[in-house]
Amino acid sequence: MTDTANWLDRYQPWRRSAEYGFWIGAFLINAVLNSLTVIMDVQRTGLPYQPWQAAVWETSSGVVSLLLVPAVVAFTRRYPLHQDTWRQNLPWYVPASMAWSLAHVLGMVGLRKLAYATQGMIYDYGSWPQELFYEYLKDVRGFASAVVLLHVYRFILLRLQGExxxxxxxxxxxxxxxxxxxxxxxxxxxxxxxxxxxxxxxxxxxxxxxxxxxxxxxxxxxxxxxxxxxxxxxxxxxxxxxxxxxxxxxxxxxxxxxxxxxxxxxxxxxxxxxxxxxxxxxxxxxxxxxx
CATH class of the missing domain: 2.40.50.1020 (LytTr DNA-binding domain)
Known part of the structure; x- marks a missing residue:
């Protein structure tokens, strides 16, 4: 127990930096890999898009998702999914995921419009009802992944520091x-x-x-x-x-x-x-x- 306690004490001063570093690194790596994948798909299928456009799509999505992490952190603290609370708190996660997805879409579309404007172009998001539903199907997985990661991380810390x-x-x-x-x-x-x-x-x-x-x-x-x-x-x-x-x-x-x-x-x-x-x-x- 002593070795673990000492490890936890050494970790505490770096905890905030480690947490920020994890989320920034995770979204940065995801944005780069997704950008490369989309660029390869565009080139393979011969679609009329330039590489910078694919980079803007994925980077804008990653940046907005990263900015929304503090909201997910605060929400999961307010409505934690523990053995004695998950039944009453879980229903709140459905509207929360919808709000998170809507904020994500509005933010990334705004960034894309700004990026396109710098190139003298207009970004067209398409049919909003259809695209919002499509984005939600993707965003709900990202939202759920963040929720699971936060709960697992907190569970580990609780086990180490004591409850x-x-x-x-x-x-x-x-x-x-x-x-x-x-x-x-x-x-x-x-x-x-x-x-x-x-x-x-x-x-x-x-x-x-x-x-x-x-x-x-x-x-x-x-x-x-x-x-x-x-x-x-x-x-x-x-x-x-x-x-x-x-x-x-x-x-x-x-x-x-x-x-x-x-x-x-x-x-x-x-x-x-x-x-x-x-x-x-x-x-x-x-x-x-x-x-």
Whole structure:
């Protein structure tokens, strides 16, 4: 476990670059290979198109698809397909795939028109109803592939970094501690389980159907809404500071007021969290009074 944990720690600073690099590289390679294939088909069949036109078709499609990846990432975070959520979330993927395809078509047609205009030509997309249906049949496969890749990638990361859950009530006898306000959370990591004290949680962030527990520099996703987690934490130690954040009051170093009426909460480890104006005064009073 130690070697894997060290590997994960080394990966984290490069994680964002690796993720961007993967998607850029994947779409770049796909666009180049598709361009070469189309150019070969045009030359073999003797169609009246120049090589640059085929390159524009495939490149415009790849660029727009790449720009739409963040939308797919955000959507899959909001509607993840887990064992306990896929039935209620899967129907949302049908309209999402349609919206993704429509945005893809509009974007690539716009880029093609611009490219053709630079050559003094007009790009004709053809019959929109027919072409939209044709493009959707292709786009739905690309959309599904991106969704599968994202879920597999997140599953691997969760297995490596650990996923938290509440302690279950025993089948026989009374629970060791209160189930409605647990003192510890159970974390499963690489097939092993260990306990995390609730008071060791530094802050919590909402992430779709998850609440990420920040403990000693690591995030442990808990499959629960942040509102549900808030009801199970000690209100004398934890405070809601934002619709997406809960903070451990012992970790607060300073509250910085902002001109907007909101605030920024600075923690002892150097982390800064947003604080909404509705929570600012209460947080200041609680921190100032030493509660």
């Amino acid at each position: 938290a859950r509440l302690l279950d009530e025993p089948d026989v006898g009374p629970p060791v501690e209160a189930i409605d306000r647990p003192e510890r959370f159970l974390v499963r990591k690489l097939g092993k389980e260990f306990l995390v004290a609730a008071n060791d949680i530094e802050w919590i962030q909402a992430a779709g159907n998850y609440a990420n527990l920040r403990v000693r520099g690591r995030d442990y996703p808990l499959r629960s809404t942040i509102a549900s987690v808030e009801t199970r934490l000690d209100p004398q130690r934890f405070a809601r500071v934002h619709r997406s954040y809960i903070v451990n009051l012992d970790q607060v170093a300073m509250i910085e007021p902002l001109d907007s009426g909101d605030a920024r909460v600075h923690l002892k480890d150097g982390t800064s969290l947003p604080c909404s104006r509705r929570y600012r005064n209460e947080l200041r009073e609680r921190v100032g009074s030493g509660i």
